[in-house]
Amino acid sequence: MGRWEPDARGRLLRAAIELFAERGYDATTAAQIAERAGLTKTTLFRQFADKREIVFQGQDSLVEAAAVGIGEAPADAGPLGLLAAGLRALSSHYGPAQRDIGRRLEPIIASSPELQERAAYKRSAITRALREALEGRISDGRLAALLADLGARAFYDGFDAWILLDGDEPLVESVLAELSEGEAAIRGLATAAGSY
Amino acid sequence: MGRWEPDARGRLLRAAIELFAERGYDATTAAQIAERAGLTKTTLFRQFADKREIVFQGQDSLVEAAAVGIGEAPADAGPLGLLAAGLRALSSHYGPAQRDIGRRLEPIIASSPELQERAAYKRSAITRALREALEGRISDGRLAALLADLGARAFYDGFDAWILLDGDEPLVESVLAELSEGEAAIRGLATAAGSY
Numbered sequence: 001m002g003r004w005e006p007d008a009r010g011r012l013l014r015a016a017i018e019l020f021a022e023r024g025y026d027a028t029t030a031a032q033i034a035e036r037a038g039l040t041k042t043t044l045f046r047q048f049a050d051k052r053e054i055v056f057q058g059q060d061s062l063v064e065a066a067a068v069g070i071g072e073a074p075a076d077a078g079p080l081g082l083l084a085a086g087l088r089a090l091s092s093h094y095g096p097a098q099r100d101i102g103r104r105l106e107p108i109i110a111s112s113p114e115l116q117e118r119a120a121y122k123r124s125a126i127t128r129a130l131r132e133a134l135e136g137r138i139s140d141g142r143l144a145a146l147l148a149d150l151g152a153r154a155f156y157d158g159f160d161a162w163i164l165l166d167g168d169e170p171l172v173e174s175v176l177a178e179l180s181e182g183e184a185a186i187r188g189l190a191t192a193a194g195s196y
Numbered sequence: 197m198g199r200w201e202p203d204a205r206g207r208l209l210r211a212a213i214e215l216f217a218e219r220g221y222d223a224t225t226a227a228q229i230a231e232r233a234g235l236t237k238t239t240l241f242r243q244f245a246d247k248r249e250i251v252f253q254g255q256d257s258l259v260e261a262a263a264v265g266i267g268e269a270p271a272d273a274g275p276l277g278l279l280a281a282g283l284r285a286l287s288s289h290y291g292p293a294q295r296d297i298g299r300r301l302e303p304i305i306a307s308s309p310e311l312q313e314r315a316a317y318k319r320s321a322i323t324r325a326l327r328e329a330l331e332g333r334i335s336d337g338r339l340a341a342l343l344a345d346l347g348a349r350a351f352y353d354g355f356d357a358w359i360l361l362d363g364d365e366p367l368v369e370s371v372l373a374e375l376s377e378g379e380a381a382i383r384g385l386a387t388a389a390g391s392y
Contacts, residue, residue: 116317117317118313120317120319121312121316123316140381142378142381143381143385146381146382146385147385149346150342150345153341153342157338181338183386185336186342188339189276189342189382190379190383190387191386
């Protein structure tokens with residue numbers, strides 16, 4: 001088998017999802033995943049530290065997308081406009097194939113504390129990327145942090161809503177709808193707040 | 197050595213922090229931690245699944261404190277009042293000993309991706325506890341989620357500020373100061389928002 005395998009990472013992801021669904025995450029080995037993907041264990045470990053990382057392979061691209069999206073937003077964008085630019089860039093990484101993967105991964109992640117833990121770390125990495133990119137554009141670090149939380153929640157809740165849809169709606173619509181609802185909730189809170 | 201060891205968990209935590217600081221997290225074994233604490237490995241593994249869990253031993257109490265604090269808040273508390281009640285309950289778990297531990301743990305956690313990952317999971321568990329308890333008191337689930345994010349950020353940023361202080365200020369002061377600043381930032385955002 002050659003050193004270079006076309007789409008090795010994608011093949012390993014599909015094989016891993018199949019096996020995790022069939023046998024459970026804990027009972028599946030890296031060797032079984034490589035075999036199912038028609039690849040060697042060496043190829044797998046050249047790409048991933050362990051079976052868990054196969055599932056989270058997109059994290060670095062997402063972190064970079066958030067930074068680029070916010071960094072390249074128009075000079076006159078307000079705080080929420082910057083955040084929306086970051087969310088648009090994040091969402092552009094997801095199409096029909098990623099929706100299918102998301103649907104199939106959801107119950108697998110819910111079944112494994114190890115995967116839930118890794119998922120929490122991925123979310124914290126995306127939140128941090130949003131925060132750091134926002135800090136590069138607005139002077140108020142606390143506001144940047146709160147916007148990053150708002151954005152991460154819109155992204156994750158938008159994703160959860162999106163994988164339940166049947167049509168060919170793009171992810172960005174669900175995410176920006178969540179952002180808009182979140183913004184409205186915050187505005188209501190700010191109006192009502194003041195006493196505690 | 198008897199089966200029952202007074203304050204075994206605290207002794208293991210102090211021993212772990214010493215060894216992680218001296219030798220590094222990766223190079224320290226559970227056996228070394230037990231030995232340093234004057235306990236057997238069996239005692240350690242009766243209390244903790246692995247060396248990592250020694251550091252995160254307070255998580256269940258914090259999750260419970262958040263739920264109880266919000267659940268027992270006055271009937272007329274507003275959304276931010278409920279959140280503040282949860283943060284007061286969380287903060288009450290920390291005194292001078294916990295501040296010292298927090299100071300010493302910070303560089304250790306920063307040195308280890310494994311610990312950072314586990315820390316992200318702890319934060320997500322606390323955020324979820326706040327969210328679920330808030331959902332039990334206010335009808336708007338989205339607002340509960342956004343408040344939980346705001347509260348978790350106030351708690352963590354307040355903690356980071358607190359461990360830098362020299363006096364005997366209680367944690368709750370730093371946390372509620374962060375909450376107040378966060379609330380002001382959100383109010384400014386809600387006033388300025390509307391176009392993106």
